[in-house]
Amino acid sequence: MNFRHIQTLLQQPKTTTHLLQIHSFILKTALDHHEFIISNFILASSSISIDFARLFFDNSPVIPPLFAWNTIIKGYSKSPTPLESVRLHNQLQRTTDLKPDKFTYPFVLKSCGRCSMLATGGSVHSLILKTGFDSDRYINNTLMRMYAACGNVGFAGQVFDEMSQRDVVSWSSMIAGYVTCNYPLNALSVFLDMKQAKEKPNSVTLVSLLSVCSHLVNIKMGESIHAYILTNDIRLDVSLLTALIGMYATCGYIEKAMVIFNSMKERNLQSWTIMISGLAENGRGEEAISLFNEMEKVGLIPDAMSFSGILSACSHMGLVEKGREYFDRMVKCYKVKPTMEHYGCMVDMFGRAGMIEEAYDVLRNMPMEPNSIMLRSFMSAYKNHGISRSSFDENLMKLLLKIEPEVGANYILSATVSSVSGYWSDVDDMRVAMKGIGLKKVPGCSWVQVKGV
Template identity: 65%
Template structure:
């Protein structure tokens, strides 16, 4: 009963200071010796303060359960310090605790974020050794890891060895080719995807539009847009931003502006791309007007936004305005 009450209090916490107050209660009740409680404690604390979670993890008087290890590894993988995730994984190995099919995707993602194929490769070998290579989620994460590290050949090998591919597998391979500046290969994979009767999702289409942008291939980009319309695929911020960037970079700023105005939601990136597109194609006044509209929405411009508007001012000779 006490354990449940403290768990609820931890879940409702919003700061490390509050967690610290609750921690004294955890120590008094001896719950730090309860493996099940410790697992949920670390899991909940990771979403509030990763530094506090690490402190608790390092000082609990029992051997942390695998669930707690996975929680702390996942938290650091998604943090600004993914390298720490790998350090925890090495510790896990040193104490002889076996990772499970949840551990490996977090570790592979950290390798990708750090671009450390020298660690990702040996982790891949471990996955083969323990027999998790048939796990589709792990294989998709392996593919993304190699692509993120620039090892597109290894990513393709993982892809080719898949006996079953889902939309995530296809999309990851396409995105990997685009990220590694191989847009033509991305289109080839998309053609194979269609032959396999696998329907693309919005993530796939964002990558395809990025490939069109890299190639400055307006016709291909327009055909992707037609596919989106014909198949009634909802245009979210990511897909809308990819569309307007493709049209802008391909010199069709009017079409980009139509997409921009049709979007139900815009973020700083979409505003900035549209402002840059207008400025780069001789619509300086429209770019300044749009920048003013953006400020009125409450969005705070970043260095890229300011660079775009300065370009517009320079084009118009409005040095004082800039």
């Protein structure tokens, strides 16, 4: 049993037991101090699970070589706990003489982005500048993604502008950055610059661009991108087809979306989910529900996004019992933690069905502060169905006006609801409240209209 032998073993298909066996060989031959062996063992075990690899990393008898640190940092960057790679990067700097290299930074940056740690990401950036790695294209591309993920697309743009050489990934990252930060028009203009620069977009670039069309609800642009894909022989992979479905569905071309979905030879969870949500949004709840059931039969595990789709279908269709069922199934069978969107669907669903008490229960018992969409939905339900109820919670109305004091429609809603709840004792009270926040004229609503409520 020697070095070469272990190396060969590590290249074969690995299972946990297999790796444990190799590990005991390593101990027996005292090769556990050997840097190259440590590196390869950590690499092999990280392909099983990052936590598994971490055990060996932590118990290494010598300080692991930089390669092993990089492998672990990379593993955490795509794990559910990316913060751990930021921690390890700190530990690397504090406790060893090793210096991070061009394989360390991309993954630390990715983790900073995933954790929205703008300040930490910025300090990693200055470290990169200090150590001269700012000429590395990969690092610059991940810097851009980090800044965009942290919501600061301006910094991403600076990195992009200062890059000495850009490739298709740089351009795609810049476009995706603007999409993430909700600047679809800027994304479009970067695409135009990209064409000027004669850089050819690939299927990843086009996925982001189709999302631009969805954001702008611009079917003309969507169709021209579809045509561009076909004439330029861009590979129609699962992601690109899924993005096309999404674009057609958001633009209201649900039939076209269905045709693409049905033609797909291979589909992933996202393809199903986007089709289900598309059907739900286009008022075709029954089909959304049957597609959801079909998806489960195929053996795919629905995620938070899939449940948003199906719950919104139930809400639009007024299928209260089904909605309750799916919500329960989501939590109990699939262990998906409900997000704001899910609670929003439930409030909307109960509210539309006139079940004010149930909607109120959801609002009261959810673990986060409701957003304005939910509050408006609840208030409208109250307005439409709650006229005879006495259970109005004026705090919810106050909260809505606090979160969104600049939205005129909220005051109109408030005025209407006040006729039921007595929250605003008279219209003059509301006038004072509006003046207090400097709102003189309600957009889309004159004082006369408010008075007339």
